[in-house]
Amino acid sequence: MIKVGINGYGTIGRRVADAVRLQKDMSIIGIVKTKPDYVAVEAARMFNVYASDNETLHTFESSGIKAKGTLNDLVQSVDVMVDCTPEGMGEKNKELYKKSNIKAIFQGGEEAKIAEQSFNAYSSYDKSVGKQFLRVVSCNTTGLARTIYPIMKKFGVNSVDATLIRRATDPNDSKKGPINAVEPSLKFPSHHGPDLKTVLDVKDVGTVAIKVPTTLMHVHSISLKTDSEVSKDKLIEEWSKFNRIIPLSGKSGLSSTSQIMDLAREFGRKRGDLFEIAVWKESLFTSGNTVRYIQAVHQESDVVPENVDAIRAIMGYSDREKSITDTDNTMGIFRRDL
Ligand code: NAD
Numbered sequence: 413m414i415k416v417g418i419n420g421y422g423t424i425g426r427r428v429a430d431a432v433r434l435q436k437d438m439s440i441i442g443i444v445k446t447k448p449d450y451v452a453v454e455a456a457r458m459f460n461v462y463a464s465d466n467e468t469l470h471t472f473e474s475s476g477i478k479a480k481g482t483l484n485d486l487v488q489s490v491d492v493m494v495d496c497t498p499e500g501m502g503e504k505n506k507e508l509y510k511k512s513n514i515k516a517i518f519q520g521g522e523e524a525k526i527a528e529q530s531f532n533a534y535s536s537y538d539k540s541v542g543k544q545f546l547r548v549v550s551c552n553t554t555g556l557a558r559t560i561y562p563i564m565k566k567f568g569v570n571s572v573d574a575t576l577i578r579r580a581t582d583p584n585d586s587k588k589g590p591i592n593a594v595e596p597s598l599k600f601p602s603h604h605g606p607d608l609k610t611v612l613d614v615k616d617v618g619t620v621a622i623k624v625p626t627t628l629m630h631v632h633s634i635s636l637k638t639d640s641e642v643s644k645d646k647l648i649e650e651w652s653k654f655n656r657i658i659p660l661s662g663k664s665g666l667s668s669t670s671q672i673m674d675l676a677r678e679f680g681r682k683r684g685d686l687f688e689i690a691v692w693k694e695s696l697f698t699s700g701n702t703v704r705y706i707q708a709v710h711q712e713s714d715v716v717p718e719n720v721d722a723i724r725a726i727m728g729y730s731d732r733e734k735s736i737t738d739t740d741n742t743m744g745i746f747r748r749d750l
Contacts, residue, residue, distance in 0.1 A: 416490060421444065422496065446468055453477060464483050495517065495522075498521065517545075531546045531721075534562075540726065550715070551709055554689075555632060556634070563638060563642070574635070579629060579711060589625070602621035605618055638703060644698050656689065661750060717739045
C-alpha cells in the first residue's frame with residue numbers, strides 16, 4: 413500500500429486526495445492545511461489533518477479542529493508527498509522532502525526544473541518510473557498533451573500552433589481578475605509551448621495565451637501539421653481509444669463551456685468535475701497534413717487522474733496501461749461520445 417501525503421489542500425489538493433482514496437493500492441496518511449477554515453472542517457471528517465507549521469498548529473488547537481501534528485511529522489510517515497501548495501512554494505518544500513528521503517510530486521505552477529521529469533500519463537509515464545521528483549504539468553499543458561499525443565502516435569506531429577483562451581481564475585476565488593477585460597500574455601510563445609515540450613517530443617510549438625473573464629474552463633484552438641495524411645474519421649477513431657478525451661457535438665446542445673460543465677454535473681461526480689478533455693467534433697478540420705480543432709479544459713480537475721498515475725510511476729510501477737485503466741475505472745472515466 414503506497415502511503416500518500418497531500419501538502420496544500422486547495423483546488424487541486426482536495427481533488428487529488430479524493431481520487432487517491434478511491435484507489436486500492438494507495439492510501440492518504442494525511443493532508444496539510446494552513447488554516448482551520450470550512451475546508452479543514454470537512455477534510456477532518458475524511459482525513460488526518462496536519463498543520464503546516466507549529467504556529468498554525470496552535471490556531472488549529474484554538475479553533476477546535478484536531479490536527480495530528482505538523483508537516484514535519486507527516487513527512488516521517490509517507491512514501492510520497494503530492495505537493496499542491498500555491499505556485500512557487502514547491503521549491504522550498506522540496507528541501508524538506510529531500511531531507512526526509514521521501515518522493516514528491518509537484519504541480520504545474522512550479523518550474524519544470526524542480527523535478528527530474530514532467531508528467532503526463534499518456535505521453536511521459538514510462539520516463540517517470542522510479543524517479544524521486546516528478547511534476548504534473550499544468551491544466552493547459554495537460555489538455556494539449558492529452559489530445560495531441562494520440563495524433564502524434566498514429567500520424568506523427570511536426571509542429572503545433574495553439575491559441576489558449578484562459579479562464580481568469582477558479583470559481584471559488586473572489587480576488588483575481590480580469591472581471592471586465594481581455595488580457596493577452598505579451599510573451600511569445602507563452603510558457604505553455606516550452607512546457608508541452610517537457611512531456612511531448614515536438615520540435616516546433618507556438619502558443620498564444622489570452623485571459624478572459626470567466627471561471628469555468630479554458631478553451632484551446634489548436635492547429636498542427638502531421639507527418640502523414642489525416643482524415644476526420646481516422647482521427648476521431650484514434651481519440652476514441654483514449655478515455656480521457658470526450659469528442660462531443662454542438663448538436664447535442666453542447667455549444668459552450670457552460671453546457672459542458674452542466675454535462676459534467678449530469679455525470680454526478682463530486683464537485684461537478686470534468687476530468688476529460690472535451691473536443692468539439694464540428695471544429696475538427698483536416699486537409700492533407702493539416703489538423704485543426706477546438707477543445708475545452710476543466711482546469712480544476714483534468715490533472716487529477718494524472719496525479720494518481722504519477723504516484724504509481726514515481727513508486728516504480730511500470731505498467732502504464734494498467735495504471736491508467738485502474739485510475740479511469742475507479743474515477744468513472746470511460747469512453748463517452750456525445
Ligand atoms: P489553491 O490556492 O487553490 O490551493 C493551494 C492550497 O495550499 C490552499 O489551500 C492554501 O491555503 C494552501 N497553502 C498555502 N501555503 C501553504 C503552505 N505553506 N503549506 C501547505 N499549504 C499551503 O491552489 P491550486 O489551484 O490548488 O494550485 C496548486 C498547484 O496546482 C499550483 O502549482 C497550480 O499552478 C497548480 N494547478 C492549478 C490548477 C487550477 O486551475 N487551479 C490547475 C492545474 C494545476
